[in-house]
Amino acid sequence: MTQVVTLSAPNAQDWVALAEIELCGELMIAAADALEDRLSPDRIDEVLNVRTGGGADSAEPGSTIPRQARHRG
Numbered sequence: 001m002t003q004v005v006t007l008s009a010p011n012a013q014d015w016v017a018l019a020e021i022e023l024c025g026e027l028m029i030a031a032a033d034a035l036e037d038r039l040s041p042d043r044i045d046e047v048l049n050v051r052t053g054g055g056a057d058s059a060e061p062g063s064t065i066p067r068q069a070r071h072r073g
Helices: 012-033 041-047
Strands: none
Touching (some): 012 041
């Protein structure tokens, strides 16, 4: 019996996985460009576009959404 794989519309898990892959890629690029052995926590936050200070209540909605997610509309 032959199995047929059908392609369906991307679901939420697909978008999350793509966003995580993009973030990992950005971290790898930053690590490759870094002069030091490790990225500092501040540099990681900068690469991931994480806002610090003030807690979760003060952050803008969507301020930590990866670029990939913003392209979905």
